[in-house]
Amino acid sequence: MKPIVQALVDALGTGSVKTGDAIEARYLGDWSGKATSNPLAVALPRSTAEVATVLRLCNEARQGVVPQGGLTGLAGGAIPSSGDICLSLERMVGIEEIDPASATMTVLAGTTLQTVQEAALAAGFEFALDLGARGSCQIGGNLATNAGGVRVVQSGTARDQVLGLEVVTADGSVLSSMSKMVKNNTGYDLRHLFIGSEGTLGIITRAVLRLKPCRAARSTALCAVKDYDSAVGLLRALQAHFGDEVGAFEIMWPDFFDFGVSFSRTKQSPFGAAYPLYALIEQAGFSDDGGERFAAALNTQLEAGVLLDAVVAQSQAETQALWAIREATAELPVKLDPINFDVSLPIGEIGRFVDACREVFARRWPGHYAVYFGHIGDSNLHVTVDGRSIPGVSAEEVDHVLYSLVRNYRGSISAEHGIGVLKRPFLGYSRSPSELAVMRAIKDALDPRHILNPGKVLPPV
Structure with missing residues (x-):
């Protein structure tokens, strides 16, 4: 056993460090499907203090550490090499507090998105972030990749759902900025360094999440339009009418729509004809009018010729059936x-x-x-x-x-998927040399030995 692995076992206990055949296949990769290697070990801390211990020991040994959450990423950001130690947040699970006055929830990073959503609803709130992997993805990973999902048009990305963070940096220092305040204009906002950094600057261990008032009703419709410009016109018309009640606006070209229909329960399109483009739209309001305003707005667009056809869900089952077409993305790696x-x-x-x-x-x-x-x-x-x-x-x-x-x-x-390892060679296509230089300077300052998620995000100089 290598000295660093033995040091981790001594610090955390044998039950918190997996090696050799005890490392299950799930730690070897994510949904990107990239070829994987067995890591040196998998550390399973139960607290921020234990995360700090792992990083302190690894930093002293110049040992690479790959943070892992729910492993639902598609950019290879959580894939280890054979010489890395994986640090899984899966045991750091739980909701520490819901504060109704501040409309916040304090959670540990390993808590799944679905758990957060359900706890928010039980407390009379909503957590705005939503994506198809909700049952598996973890809040820490959502923040580390600045996840987007289907309701960004209404509520923003993961970055917009956070007031405070606790992060462990490469040398084992704990930065705890667990603010519940919306206004906190006290110098550099450090949380935004770590949100979207994919574990290359620090490991998120806890977060203060923003909660939103529950919307009384959500209405869903699948609409057909003649072309893309008509879809954009429809979006802007609905936003002018409903404001931020437009909760989702998903576009499917016929190739994807037909793929999604083929995996639906009925395997039949909700329409009697094929169309050039499809829009799945959600209107989420604070008053429950039975969807009358939404249906009326769509009817206006039909009469104006913007819409070619529309199917409005009349029940929760019909809503789920329409969304099932869009969420057929889960079948892409299978088929x-x-x-x-x-x-x-x-x-x-x-x-x-x-x-x-x-x-x-x-x-x-x-x-x-x-x-x-x-x-x-x-x-x-x-x-x-x-x-x-x-x-x-x-x-x-x-x-x-x-x-x-x-x-x-x-x-x-x-x-919204991040850079990871798969998009690393192309980062310069979207970022200027001066931007990349600043990113490298930040990396050098926070992780001078480059132990955190080595080989991810920043391309080599």
């Missing part, structure tokens, strides 16, 4: 050999980008299969190419083609 992209572009350019992407892909790889969908209300487009449809073509070659297009459109190579 395809997916090469996934999560990009962000100016909202007005997304339709043209999709057309350009189709054209370039078809010219280079005739017969390829790809699906397009996204949260266009917050400028996020997802593209998945089936690697089986382009035999002999590497994922890296597809990456170069698509990310070059993103660069030409002045977009972002990552909207």
